[in-house]
Amino acid sequence: MDEGGREYVARNPRRADRTAGSFRINMTTGRRADFATDAAGGDPVSLAAYLFDLSQLDAARRLAAMLGTHER
Structure with a gap:
């Protein structure tokens, strides 16, 4: 920090x-x-996309899975 x-x-x-x-x-x-x-x-999805070299959509899916909020 x-x-x-x-x-x-x-x-x-x-x-x-x-x-x-x-x-x-x-x-x-x-x-x-x-x-x-x-x-x-400017947001967590953008950060995940950057860090994991993913599209915004794939990053959003990965975050949702990590947080346990993805649809079944």
Whole structure:
């Protein structure tokens, strides 16, 4: 977390970052950004799509399955 506790600061899991800082997720708004590549998004589905290299639909399905909220 950053000093104010509003942003989760991490190494980017999609590339070989050596230190944390360029990848951040705002814990209040859900917006995320990779300042080294200009990749950004604004919701959990977008984040999952980015992290798992999926389409938005497949990311939504994966999140629903992880949370146990998918339709049967």
